[in-house]
Each structure stands twice: as C-alpha cells, then as structure tokens.
Amino acid sequence: MACTNKWSDIDAEKIIIEYTSKGVNEDIALRTYTARLLGSEPEMVLHGGGNTSVKTKIKDLFGEKIEVLCVKGSGWDLGTIEPEGHPAVELAPLLKLKELSSLSDEEMVTIQRKNLIDPKSPNPSVETLLHAFLPYKFVDHTHSIALLSLANQPNAKEICLKIFGKEMVIVPYVMPGFDLAKLAYDMHQNYKLNLSSKNDKLKGMILLKHGVFTFGDSAKESYSRMIEVVNKAENAIPRNINLDLNSSREKNLPSFDKYKFIPYLRGLISSELAKRGFSKRCIFEIRNDKKIKEISELCNLHELSERGVATPDHVIRTKSKPLILDEIPDSDFNFNTSNLHAENWLKKTKKLIECYIEQYQLYFESNNERVGNIKKNLDPLPRLIIIPKFGLIALGNSKKSACIAADIGQVWIETLLSAESFGEFRPVSEKDTFDLEYWSLEQAKLGSKKEPSNTGKVVVVTGAGGTIGSEISKVFYKSGAEIVCIDKNIVTAKETARLCGKNALAIECDLTSRDEIEKAFREIILQFGGVDILISNAGIALPGELHNMDDETLKLSLNINLLSHHYLSQESLKIFKSQDYFNLKSKNLLGGQLLYNISKQALNPGKGFGAYGISKSALLSLMKQYALEEGHNGIRSNCINADRIESGLLNKEMIKSRAKLRGLSEEEYMSGNLLNSEVKANDVAKAFLSLSKMKKTTGLILTVDGGNVAAMPR
Numbered sequence: 136m137a138c139t140n141k142w143s144d145i146d147a148e149k150i151i152i153e154y155t156s157k158g159v160n161e162d163i164a165l166r167t168y169t170a171r172l173l174g175s176e177p178e179m180v181l182h183g184g185g186n187t188s189v190k191t192k193i194k195d196l197f198g199e200k201i202e203v204l205c206v207k208g209s210g211w212d213l214g215t216i217e218p219e220g221h222p223a224v225e226l227a228p229l230l231k232l233k234e235l236s237s238l239s240d241e242e243m244v245t246i247q248r249k250n251l252i253d254p255k256s257p258n259p260s261v262e263t264l265l266h267a268f269l270p271y272k273f274v275d276h277t278h279s280i281a282l283l284s285l286a287n288q289p290n291a292k293e294i295c296l297k298i299f300g301k302e303m304v305i306v307p308y309v310m311p312g313f314d315l316a317k318l319a320y321d322m323h324q325n326y327k328l329n330l331s332s333k334n335d336k337l338k339g340m341i342l343l344k345h346g347v348f349t350f351g352d353s354a355k356e357s358y359s360r361m362i363e364v365v366n367k368a369e370n371a372i373p374r375n376i377n378l379d380l381n382s383s384r385e386k387n388l389p390s391f392d393k394y395k396f397i398p399y400l401r402g403l404i405s406s407e408l409a410k411r412g413f414s415k416r417c418i419f420e421i422r423n424d425k426k427i428k429e430i431s432e433l434c435n436l437h438e439l440s441e442r443g444v445a446t447p448d449h450v451i452r453t454k455s456k457p458l459i460l461d462e463i464p465d466s467d468f469n470f471n472t473s474n475l476h477a478e479n480w481l482k483k484t485k486k487l488i489e490c491y492i493e494q495y496q497l498y499f500e501s502n503n504e505r506v507g508n509i510k511k512n513l514d515p516l517p518r519l520i521i522i523p524k525f526g527l528i529a530l531g532n533s534k535k536s537a538c539i540a541a542d543i544g545q546v547w548i549e550t551l552l553s554a555e556s557f558g559e560f561r562p563v564s565e566k567d568t569f570d571l572e573y574w575s576l577e578q579a580k581l582g583s584k585k586e587p588s589n590t591g592k593v594v595v596v597t598g599a600g601g602t603i604g605s606e607i608s609k610v611f612y613k614s615g616a617e618i619v620c621i622d623k624n625i626v627t628a629k630e631t632a633r634l635c636g637k638n639a640l641a642i643e644c645d646l647t648s649r650d651e652i653e654k655a656f657r658e659i660i661l662q663f664g665g666v667d668i669l670i671s672n673a674g675i676a677l678p679g680e681l682h683n684m685d686d687e688t689l690k691l692s693l694n695i696n697l698l699s700h701h702y703l704s705q706e707s708l709k710i711f712k713s714q715d716y717f718n719l720k721s722k723n724l725l726g727g728q729l730l731y732n733i734s735k736q737a738l739n740p741g742k743g744f745g746a747y748g749i750s751k752s753a754l755l756s757l758m759k760q761y762a763l764e765e766g767h768n769g770i771r772s773n774c775i776n777a778d779r780i781e782s783g784l785l786n787k788e789m790i791k792s793r794a795k796l797r798g799l800s801e802e803e804y805m806s807g808n809l810l811n812s813e814v815k816a817n818d819v820a821k822a823f824l825s826l827s828k829m830k831k832t833t834g835l836i837l838t839v840d841g842g843n844v845a846a847m848p849r
C-alpha cells in the first residue's frame with residue numbers, strides 16, 4: 136500500500152492563518168503541518184519516533200531577529216504536535232560544534248539546553264545536531280518500514296545506490312549523537328563537492344540500519360521528497376506493506392477455552408518481575424488477527440526472532456527480541472481434574488521464560504563489561520511474546536506501554552517480512568542494540584518518575600456508575616491502576632471509564648447472574664491479562680419492615696448485597712490462583728485482594744431497613760470467611776463501613792426528608808457525627824485505597840463515618 140502525498144495548499148493556508156494569528160511564524164506553522172502529516176502514517180513514524188526541524192528567524196527580547204533551529208522536542212508525537220513541540224535553539228552555537236572532533240552526550244545535551252530560547256522547553260531531539268548541520272531549511276526524519284526493509288539488508292549500500300542513484304547519500308550505521316551528525320555532514324559535503332550543480336538531484340540521506348532523512352527549501356518539498364523516497368523503496372519490495380494497527384484482534388472469538396492460559400502467563404511474568412525486586416505486575420495487549428497468526432506459524436520463526444530490531448530505538452519498547460512459546464495445547468486449563476497437557480505446557484513456558492531471562496543477563500553482562508561496567512541492569516523480561524497459531528501478546532507496566540510495544544511489534548513483523556521478501560533481514564548488531572538500550576538519552580524517553588503504587592495492577596470496581604463507585608475508580612486510576620468499571624447501567628459505567636483514561640474498560644453486567652459475571656471476567660482477561668483487586672461496591676437499599684415483607688424483596692436484597700459479591704469473589708479467586716499457579720507452595724505469592732462496601736447497616740441496623748441490614752451483615756460474614764479461607768494464599772479480604780454518604784442510595788430528596796424528620800438542617804444531618812463533618816464519596820474511595828496498601832491486614836472493617844458510637848464494631 137503506497138503512501139500518498141497528503142499535502143494540500145488549502146490545509147497549509149488554514150494552518151498558517153490559525154497559527155500566525157497566535158503569534159507563531161509561518162515557517163513554524165508549516166513545520167507543524169507537515170510534521171503532523173508524517174505522524175499520521177504509522178508506516179513511517181510511531182510513538183515519539185522520527186523527528187523534524189525548520190531553520191527560521193525569531194525575535195529576541197530586544198526585537199532583534201536571531202537564527203534558530205526549531206527541532207522536535209522529546210515527549211512529543213509528530214502526529215499530534217503543536218508549535219511548541221519544536222522548541223527553538225539558537226543555531227550559531229550549534230553550528231560551531233562542527234569544528235570539534237568529539238563531544239560527549241552529556242556535553243551535547245548541556246549545549247543544546249543552554250541555547251534554548253525558552254528554557255522551559257523539553258529537551259531537543261537526540262538527533263538535533265544532524266538537523267542543525269544539514270544546510271537546508273526543512274529537514275524530515277522517519278523510520279519508514281519500506282526504507283528499513285532495504286536499509287537492513289546485508290548489502291544495503293549497493294541496493295540503495297542501485298535504487299536511488301544520486302538522489303540519496305548513504306551513511307553507514309553510527310549511533311545517534313555528535314558522531315553521527317558529524318559523519319552525515321561530512322559525507323554530505325563530500326557528495327556536494329563531487330557534483331556539478333546541474334546534476335544536483337539530492338533529496339536526502341539513508342542511514343543504514345536506522346532510517347531516512349529528506350530535506351528541502353520548503354516544508355512541501357522536504358515532505359514530498361519523503362513520500363517519494365518511501366514509495367520508491369516500497370516499489371522495489373515484492374511484498375505489499377500493509378500495517379493495520381486497528382483491526383488487530385480477531386473479530387469472533389471461537390471459544391474462551393483457548394484464552395484460559397492467559398492469567399497463568401501473566402502470573403509467571405509478574406512473579407519473575409517480583410523476584411527481581413520489581414514489585415509491579417504486567418499488563419497484556421493481545422493481537423491476533425489473521426496476519427499476525429500467519430507469522431506465528433512460520434517454520435523459521437525461532438531463527439528470525441533472533442535477528443534484532445528494525446531500528447535501534449525500538450529496543451527500549453520491545454527489547455531486542457520476542458519470546459517464542461510452544462503452541463497452546465488443545466485442552467482445558469482447569470486443574471480441578473488433573474490435566475497433563477496444560478500442566479506440561481505451563482512448565483515448559485516457565486522454562487522458556489527463565490531461559491529468555493538467562494540469555495538477557497548474559498547479553499547485559501558481556502556488553503556491560505565491554506563498556507566498563509557502568510550500566511545499571513534493566514528488567515530482563517520480554518516485551519513481546521509470540522505463540523504459534525495464537526498470535527502476539529505484548530506486555531508493559533501499563534496498558535499504554537503494552538499497546539506501544541504491540542504497535543512496534545507489528546512494525547517489526549512488517550519490516551522483517553518485507554526485508555525477507557526482498558532478500559535478508561540483517562539489522563543492527565547486538566552490540567549496537569545494547570548501546571542504544573542502555574544509552575542514557577534513550578532511557579530518558581521512558582521517564583524516570585517514580586511510578587504510582589498500583590502501576591501494573593488491574594482493579595475491578597462494581598457499581599462503578601454510581602457516586603461512590605465513580606470516586607473509587609478515579610482514586611485507583613490516579614494510583615496507577617488499570618480500571619474496569621462494571622455497572623448494570625452501561626451509560627454511567629462508560630462515563631466513569633471516560634474519567635479514568637483512554638484504556639479503562641466499561642462492562643454492562645447484571646451482578647445477580649453468574650453467567651454475566653463470568654462473561655465480564657473473560658472480557659477483563661482478554662483486555663488486561665488478569666485481575667489484582669476486586670472492589671465489590673454495588674448494593675441496593677430496599678426499605679420495608681420484615682413482618683410483612685414479601686419474599687421477592689428479601690431475595691433481591693440477598694441476591695445483590697450478598698450473592699453477587701460471592702460470585703464476583705469466586706471469579707476473582709480463580710484468576711488470583713491461576714496467576715499464582717507456580718507460587719502456591721512458596722512464600723512468594725502475588726496474592727490478590729477482595730474489598731467490599733458493607734455500610735453501617737451490618738453493625739447498626741436501621742428501622743425499616745431489615746432487608747438491607749440482613750444482607751449487609753451476611754456480607755460482613757462473607758468478608759471474614761474469605762479472609763479465613765484465603766489468607767494462606769496471600770489473598771486479603773477487607774471491607775469498609777461507611778455511613779451517610781450522598782449517593783444514589785442516599786440522594787438529595789432522601790437527605791431532605793430525613794433531615795426534616797429529625798428537625799435538622801440538611802447540612803446538620805449530613806455532618807451528624809462525632810467529628811461534625813460530612814463524609815464524602817471521595818473519603819470512602821480513599822479509605823479503599825488505604826486498605827489496598829495495608830499489606831499485613833486481612834479481615835478488617837475500616838470505618839469511614841465521621842464517628843458513630845452505635846456503629847462502632849464491638
């Protein structure tokens with residue numbers, strides 16, 4: 136599928152008008168425009184990859200015009216870039232660096248930062264000097280799949296010369312930074328010296344085993360040259376490149392049986408992380424459309440997987456190679472009855488993971504020795520797992536990073552297959568991959584911020600569409616977790632999910648139905664790989680006295696306030712135990728958590744609320760029973776006793792009538808507790824979060840009611 140030139144004079148004019156009215160100059164407006172055009176092509180640029188620049192003049196504080204390089208700043212994606220995504224660096228001091236024979240990475244970063252016009256700007260791209268040295272107004276750089284399929288051939292130089300002739304300068308592989316910038320500049324100058332201006336058809340540069348640069352006097356010229364060069368590469372490749380990141384999950388799941396291994400695998404990987412002092416769990420992204428499955432069935436998959444990454448900076452997202460597992464046995468992963476096939480597969484999988492880790496350690500140690508033992512070991516776990524006839528599982532410490540790894544995994548697959556269709560895929564060596572993986576400037580892209588406490592955990596919240604459920608979801612989302620919002624009302628569930636980031640999952644579910652709960656948990660497994668914390672919050676408060684209560688009312692109350700919590704707990708426990716399959720006999724358990732909202736009715740019954748109080752008292756017993764039964768499995772069971780929270784169960788009208796009945800104002804009624812302070816849904820949510828962090832606590836009722844003597848646990 137060829138790339139089309141999306142340049143439009145009308146759109147360009149629009150963007151100029153839009154940004155010049157905001158004080159941005161025309162060059163930067165056009166830079167923003169074509170950077171976005173490049174960023175809209177995953178074939179060329181993905182997740183912070185690629186970079187673009189423009190040389191222009193801007194006014195300084197004295198109103199004098201100075202020459203600057205506006206180059207992509209770290210943290211920006213080309214697809215969604217804004218003018219401030221190309222921070223301005225004074226050009227003259229950068230150009231002066233050409234005179235040096237060497238410059239360390241740290242010195243390079245310092246000089247680039249020192250010459251930023253706005254010191255608050257993000258760090259300019261690691262490829263800034265290359266952009267600065269090339270004597271063209273606009274410079275574009277991508278990691279196009281088509282180009283990489285050629286640039287990763289063993290005899291790439293000859294191939295590229297044959298295809299592009301005098302249009303491109305071919306630069307051998309050198310790690311990004313000062314050395315590459317200087318080499319590319321010198322080669323460019325030599326090339327120019329040997330050309331008469333009449334023959335000058337130079338459009339760009341191919342960086343072997345890395346990517347492609349194009350340049351020009353205008354944004355349109357540089358961009359159009361990129362499209363032209365990429366299409367020329369594509370035409371030379373027999374295979375059709377077609378990267379579809381959106382339809383990557385098979386549409387009709389034949390049966391859930393073949394997905395049952397997933398929590399076991401997640402547990403295995405998470406346990407290996409935990410063993411090495413990384414307390415976080417991992418999150419899965421499963422991709423298994425027809426094309427990915429086809430690749431997973433290649434007979435030389437093992438050999439191909441060892442070849443390396445398509446372009447070096449992918450290593451920080453995917454490691455240098457995927458882990459290949461055996462085909463999943465056609466049997467049920469249910470160990471109530473002995474199941475040898477599944478058991479053997481799991482044992483073999485554990486061995487393969489250990490083997491991957493061992494190899495990674497060897498790779499780290501030998502290369503670290505080469506560079507003088509100055510690097511700190513990163514976690515050795517794979518980011519991509521390929522299972523024959525199943526597809527690809529990408530993993531990360533969040534859904535976001537798992538999806539990035541999956542996208543880059545698909546780019547790797549496309550590049551590898553296209554390169555193989557042309558000749559042979561031979562990307563950068565192990566040594567070069569290591570230098571990039573452990574390059575401080577690359578690691579900076581992943582961010583050094585301390586991760587929030589629940590990073591990597593999957594938290595299921597029921598009644599998530601209600602006031603309290605929504606607050607719980609938001610509080611846990613802020614603590615780093617992936618959120619599943621379950622509610623019988625899908626509209627409100629979706630609304631809460633929307634407040635919990637792009638990756639939160641909303642599920643409609645009638646919690647009184649075991650079948651529906653099972654179905655919901657399947658969806659969660661497919662989306663995230665497992666579950667870590669259940670917050671069983673949904674409830675119903677049916678009024679009425681017991682002496683004349685009909686059966687239906689009491690049964691409904693028990694179904695929702697007791698049995699649904701039990702069903703949810705059973706499903707969660709199945710997953711917790713699958714995740715801990717290999718740990719159950721050891722002390723290093725991943726465990727899991729059951730958290731219930733029991734309300735004060737369980738401790739202090741209210742007149743006319745028998746059905747509510749009875750079912751909630753039973754729920755308190757359920758919590759204790761699970762604490763008792765599951766403690767040795769590392770699973771904690773706790774609950775919250777909250778009272779008088781404005782919510783769907785205690786709405787404005789009820790507050791009004793109850794306050795009136797007691798001769799109080801609404802405010803007095805709501806803060807009628809020992810602390811004289813209204814308890815809000817957010818207080819309850821924060822109490823759940825505290826409980827989730829209390830590692831040595833199980834079987835506890837935590838009270839969040841502002842103080843109520845009658846409801847104190849006795």
Ligand SMILES: [Zn+2]
Nearest residue numbers: 185276345346
């Ligand atoms: Zn690059």
